[in-house]
Amino acid sequence: MTVRLESVTFTSGDGVTRIPSYLAIPDGDGPHPVVLILRGVAGPDDGYTEIAQRLAEWGYVALVHGWKVRGIDPTDEPVYADLQGAMSFLGSVAEADLERLAVLGFCRGGVHAVMAARAHPEIRVVVVFHGFAFRPAGAQPGVEPYDLAGGVDVPMLVLHGTEDERAPMADMRRMEARMRTLGKVCSFVFYDGARHGFAVRTHPGYSEEAAKPSFEEARRFLARYLPVPG
Numbered sequence: 001m002t003v004r005l006e007s008v009t010f011t012s013g014d015g016v017t018r019i020p021s022y023l024a025i026p027d028g029d030g031p032h033p034v035v036l037i038l039r040g041v042a043g044p045d046d047g048y049t050e051i052a053q054r055l056a057e058w059g060y061v062a063l064v065h066g067w068k069v070r071g072i073d074p075t076d077e078p079v080y081a082d083l084q085g086a087m088s089f090l091g092s093v094a095e096a097d098l099e100r101l102a103v104l105g106f107c108r109g110g111v112h113a114v115m116a117a118r119a120h121p122e123i124r125v126v127v128v129f130h131g132f133a134f135r136p137a138g139a140q141p142g143v144e145p146y147d148l149a150g151g152v153d154v155p156m157l158v159l160h161g162t163e164d165e166r167a168p169m170a171d172m173r174r175m176e177a178r179m180r181t182l183g184k185v186c187s188f189v190f191y192d193g194a195r196h197g198f199a200v201r202t203h204p205g206y207s208e209e210a211a212k213p214s215f216e217e218a219r220r221f222l223a224r225y226l227p228v229p230g
Helices: 046-058 076-091 108-119 145-151 169-181 208-225
Strands: 003-011 018-026 032-038 061-065 096-106 123-129 156-161 186-191
Touching (some): 032 108, 046 061, 046 096, 145 169
Parallel strands (some): 156 186
8 A cells, every 4th residue: 555654743732832743644535544653762763654654554544743852751741732732633634534543652652652542532442562561760750551551441452572671571460460350451462582662673672573473463453443444
């Protein structure tokens, strides 16, 4: 499928800050289901624009949320504002169907994905790649993903490496058990030997052996809950 990738800028929900981002749009008649990509800290943008293009090839409009304009470790408040701005921007994209919206969060973006799902009822699906159950040492204080996830009432898929040095397996297993106890529609898939950042080509922890099956898993999950017509 032919896709179009372009640089875009939208205004944060704070009404002031301009957020540089990337938008990928599939060829063909829309409107198309939408995926908001919440990137991690490490690695240049091209690792995430590649993911946006891949999603567009699957038939989704994909917006890379450029939250790093806020710095490496912003507090939650500006992130919430920027997510509001991203949602408003997507509402202006003619090819985007916000009735069919998912978020994909990578690393720190996984925390943002859980935050977004709680704040925006339009979001129907959450996928987290090498995210966190608890914020890592030295991070800005805030409500822990472990606690936030309890308020997520849409299907969620968590893809994680067994050798993640930033988010230990013990923490992720604890979160998995909590979601099961709460009766959430939440699946955890673990990749043996994979480190933090395994799914993003430009991340130091990238592993093609883990990235390939993780994206296949994500595609099946999206297709189940957010199918692309045709």
